Amino acid sequence: MRQIESVCIAGAGAIGSLFAGHLGCIRPTRVLTRRAEHAQRLNSEGLRVSGKSERQAEILAATDPAKLGDVDLVIIATKATAVEATAQALAGHFPGALVMTVQNGLGCEDVVARYGDWPIISAVTFMSGVRHSDVHVEYELDTETWMGPWAGGSASFADVQQVAKLINASGLKARAFEDLRPAQWSKLLFNSSVNSIGAVTDLPHVREFARRDSIEALGHLVYDMMAEGKRVAATLGIELYEDPWEMNVQAVSRGSTGDEAYAHVFSMLDDVRHRRPTEVDWLTGAVVREAQRVGVPVPIHETMYRLVKARELSWRLDGKQGEEGSGT
Amino acid sequence: MRQIESVCIAGAGAIGSLFAGHLGCIRPTRVLTRRAEHAQRLNSEGLRVSGKSERQAEILAATDPAKLGDVDLVIIATKATAVEATAQALAGHFPGALVMTVQNGLGCEDVVARYGDWPIISAVTFMSGVRHSDVHVEYELDTETWMGPWAGGSASFADVQQVAKLINASGLKARAFEDLRPAQWSKLLFNSSVNSIGAVTDLPHVREFARRDSIEALGHLVYDMMAEGKRVAATLGIELYEDPWEMNVQAVSRGSTGDEAYAHVFSMLDDVRHRRPTEVDWLTGAVVREAQRVGVPVPIHETMYRLVKARELSWRLDGKQGEEGSGT
Numbered sequence: 001m002r003q004i005e006s007v008c009i010a011g012a013g014a015i016g017s018l019f020a021g022h023l024g025c026i027r028p029t030r031v032l033t034r035r036a037e038h039a040q041r042l043n044s045e046g047l048r049v050s051g052k053s054e055r056q057a058e059i060l061a062a063t064d065p066a067k068l069g070d071v072d073l074v075i076i077a078t079k080a081t082a083v084e085a086t087a088q089a090l091a092g093h094f095p096g097a098l099v100m101t102v103q104n105g106l107g108c109e110d111v112v113a114r115y116g117d118w119p120i121i122s123a124v125t126f127m128s129g130v131r132h133s134d135v136h137v138e139y140e141l142d143t144e145t146w147m148g149p150w151a152g153g154s155a156s157f158a159d160v161q162q163v164a165k166l167i168n169a170s171g172l173k174a175r176a177f178e179d180l181r182p183a184q185w186s187k188l189l190f191n192s193s194v195n196s197i198g199a200v201t202d203l204p205h206v207r208e209f210a211r212r213d214s215i216e217a218l219g220h221l222v223y224d225m226m227a228e229g230k231r232v233a234a235t236l237g238i239e240l241y242e243d244p245w246e247m248n249v250q251a252v253s254r255g256s257t258g259d260e261a262y263a264h265v266f267s268m269l270d271d272v273r274h275r276r277p278t279e280v281d282w283l284t285g286a287v288v289r290e291a292q293r294v295g296v297p298v299p300i301h302e303t304m305y306r307l308v309k310a311r312e313l314s315w316r317l318d319g320k321q322g323e324e325g326s327g328t
Numbered sequence: 329m330r331q332i333e334s335v336c337i338a339g340a341g342a343i344g345s346l347f348a349g350h351l352g353c354i355r356p357t358r359v360l361t362r363r364a365e366h367a368q369r370l371n372s373e374g375l376r377v378s379g380k381s382e383r384q385a386e387i388l389a390a391t392d393p394a395k396l397g398d399v400d401l402v403i404i405a406t407k408a409t410a411v412e413a414t415a416q417a418l419a420g421h422f423p424g425a426l427v428m429t430v431q432n433g434l435g436c437e438d439v440v441a442r443y444g445d446w447p448i449i450s451a452v453t454f455m456s457g458v459r460h461s462d463v464h465v466e467y468e469l470d471t472e473t474w475m476g477p478w479a480g481g482s483a484s485f486a487d488v489q490q491v492a493k494l495i496n497a498s499g500l501k502a503r504a505f506e507d508l509r510p511a512q513w514s515k516l517l518f519n520s521s522v523n524s525i526g527a528v529t530d531l532p533h534v535r536e537f538a539r540r541d542s543i544e545a546l547g548h549l550v551y552d553m554m555a556e557g558k559r560v561a562a563t564l565g566i567e568l569y570e571d572p573w574e575m576n577v578q579a580v581s582r583g584s585t586g587d588e589a590y591a592h593v594f595s596m597l598d599d600v601r602h603r604r605p606t607e608v609d610w611l612t613g614a615v616v617r618e619a620q621r622v623g624v625p626v627p628i629h630e631t632m633y634r635l636v637k638a639r640e641l642s643w644r645l646d647g648k649q650g651e652e653g654s655g656t
Contacts, residue, residue, distance in 0.1 A: 197635070197638070200528040200529070200635055200639070201528070201635055201638035201639045201641075201642055202639060202642040203638055203639075203641065203642045203645070206645060208638065208641060215616065215617070215620070215630075215633075216613065216616075216633055216634055216637045217634070218634050218637070218638045218641075220630070220634060221630070221631055221634040221635070221638075224627065224630070224631075225631075285544065288543065288544075289543070292543070299552065299627045299628055299631075300627055300628075300631050302543075302548070302549070302552070303549055303552075303553075303627075303628050303631050303632070304631070305543075305544055306544055306545070306546050306548060306549040307525070307528055307529055307549070307635075309544045309546070310525070310529040310531055310536065310546045310549075311528070311529045311530060311531075313529075313531065313536060313546075314529055314530040314531045317531070317534060
């Protein structure tokens with residue numbers, strides 16, 4: 001049985017910091033950061049967790065994996081858009097480690113596998129946090145992280161169980177699945193729809209996402225888009241763990257007690273507002289590619305994918321636009 | 329034969345001002361404005377046209393149609409969003425007049441007909457102007473206005489020919505059609521697609537609207553959306569005057585000589601940027617309603633219609649949004 005004596009978290013945003021802050025209290029924990037200043041502060045001050053749990057972890061951090069020694073588990077916790085660069089940095093390091101990806105959407109495991117022959121664990125996380133500083137993260141939603149062996153690699157279910165056990169021991173919540181795809185696809189279909197719709201309408205997750213009382217009501221779009229995605233999953237033989245439409249209805253009933261002020265701002269909308277590249281290629285784009293591969297028509301996914309890519313393009317053209325005439 | 333001795337233009341935006349400035353030099357011309365100050369300036373200074381033609385017209389303007397006497401022709405030149413209020417103001421006035429609508433999209437004639445039994449002429453205009461002030465408009469694109477008898481009313485083709493003759497005599501360009509629908513639908517399908525896509529991507533009419541070189545390329549969306557619209561037109565028995573995809577390709581090749589700075593900013597995008605209600609109900613929404621009536625599936629039109637309506641909704645919720653977490 002594989003023993004996990006030490007870990008490395010690659011990427012210390014909100015999710016990475018939650019893993020590092022908890023695991024750092026029970027195992028020697030390294031953090032690979034992008035910024036040198038971030039690594040320095042973690043080395044001198046450690047990492048604090050507040051909110052749903054209280055932790056103060058010692059951390060060994062660096063921007064170069066060569067300075068972190070070997071570990072038994074690497075968790076890649078960057079955004080999907082940064083996985084390629086992270087995997088490139090990890091190439092040739094941590095030869096004995098399991099590598100776990102926790103990005104939104106599909107396709108990050110394939111990217112990682114191109115840079116090393118680590119056994120790979122797929123994961124999706126439902127927890128959330130707010131990063132107050134480089135050395136302080138607030139644990140907000142204490143929901144589970146789900147994980148399973150990636151079908152394209154050599155990780156076993158026993159490996160996954162070991163990792164889930166360790167994460168549970170640290171005070172976070174984890175669950176091991178022999179086949180993660182039913183859970184992964186439930187979350188994928190939820191996110192590929194609501195995230196892309198939020199990104200182009202500038203709406204957070206308000207009640208209108210579940211309203212279907214008129215022809216122009218937004219809930220029709222969410223429902224029809226998820227129905228497309230469910231046809232793709234069914235064609236792939238994936239039985240969904242949870243119905244994405246029910247996830248949507250539950251999320252907006254939870255969030256809005258008559259007050260829109262606390263509606264969840266999707267990460268893709270947050271990216272659009274800050275003009276950062278979005279994860280649309282791994283979400284809506286991933287569904288489009290899978291649909292094309294199995295021959296299922298998904299006109300709404302194609303539409304949303306192209307709109308978000310075009311919205312990203314608009315930032316590059318910005319400042320170069322003119323001429324507001326009348327007419328069309 | 330009906331003689332047109334005097335005219336009234338309702339709404340003096342760019343298009344209304346172009347009609348008033350030209351017709352005002354050959355016929356007694358009244359202008360119905362929304363703002364009293366606008367009417368006062370027109371009465372004291374007249375209306376100047378520069379650019380493709382040079383005119384200085386005397387105008388009798390007012391905010392109340394009762395102060396404008398009777399006329400033989402009323403041209404309603406407001407945006408589609410203001411037609412209902414304008415028709416309401418006109419009710420009971422100008423009993424002997426022909427009324428012509430020149431809005432984008434479908435459905436304004438029905439609105440006007442609810443407020444009076446005037447013979448109604450449908451028109452679509454391809455000209456454009458820039459309104460520099462209440463009393464000065466620049467004539468930019470000197471393209472034609474096309475008109476035909478509205479099928480739901482009593483205007484004859486001879487009436488339409490008289491109006492077209494008068495407009496041509498004024499220095500603008502007009503063409504009379506026995507059946508306007510082929511031209512109206514060509515423009516409708518062009519605008520319902522490119523305007524709604526521009527509105528949610530924040531893109532003016534750049535070359536990407538015609539690019540189809542990758543799965544995420546925006547041209548695929550424009551093409552597929554127009555193909556949907558063409559199926560609706562075909563089912564209605566309307567043979568298009570011009571292919572909307574060709575209109576799109578020509579427009580972006582004209583506009584972009586390697587420089588995106590002069591790409592046309594769609595009126596719907598201009599509305600979104602200024603947070604004004606858009607004309608989407610008369611464009612994309614009109615195609616959705618017609619498609620539903622004749623049973624043609626239009627998932628892309630439904631998607632774009634719902635997205636633009638949701639974008640309008642986002643302004644009403646603005647300032648009430650919070651909580652940018654991580655996670656989804």
